[in-house]
Amino acid sequence: MSGPDHRLADRQASLPPLRLTRRGKVVLIGIPLVLLAALLLSLAGFFNSPAKASDSVSDLSVTPTVTVTVQPGESLWAIAGSIAPERDARDVVADIVQLNNLTAGSVLPGQQLYVPTR
CATH class of the missing domain: 1.20.5 (Single alpha-helices involved in coiled-coils or other helix-helix interfaces)
Known part of the structure; x- marks a missing residue:
């Protein structure tokens, strides 16, 4: 080399x-x-x-709801108390937030919300 x-x-x-x-x-x-x-x-x-929807289609259930229009001065707590007075208001508010995909805990007058009936 x-x-x-x-x-x-x-x-x-x-x-x-x-x-x-x-x-x-x-x-x-x-x-x-x-x-x-x-x-x-x-x-x-x-x-x-742990999140699991259901084992079968027959196990699925629909949450019964009603539509509520928010009145001036009304809050989620007031709506929860009037719709389901026998339930804990915190649970009802959590259900309302989840059903309506709310990011904040405040609502506006005239807003339409789905509220669970049970």
């Missing part, structure tokens, strides 16, 4: 073997392990999710 090929071979032979520092080992081994653990936790949460 002569010329550039000879110099390249000499340079490669003179380089010491690659050594990983402590930080390099952490990066090479630790980060993939953390990512794997996050993936496994995500999958575990997905497969063990």
Whole structure:
């Protein structure tokens, strides 16, 4: 060998073997392990999710509702108390929020709401 090929071979032979520092080992081994653990936790949460609609179509039930128009000065608490006085108002308010996809706990006069009857 002569010329550039000879110099390249000499340079490669003179380089010491690659050594990983402590930080390099952490990066090479630790980060993939953390990512794997996050993936496994995500999958575990997905497969063990308690949210389950129903085992069969016959088990499904429709929540009976009525439509209520919000009057001036009326709140979700007042509506919940007048519709279902025998139930805990917190549960009824939570049902109203869920049925109507409300992001805030406030309502406006004239707004139409679906309210559970039981």
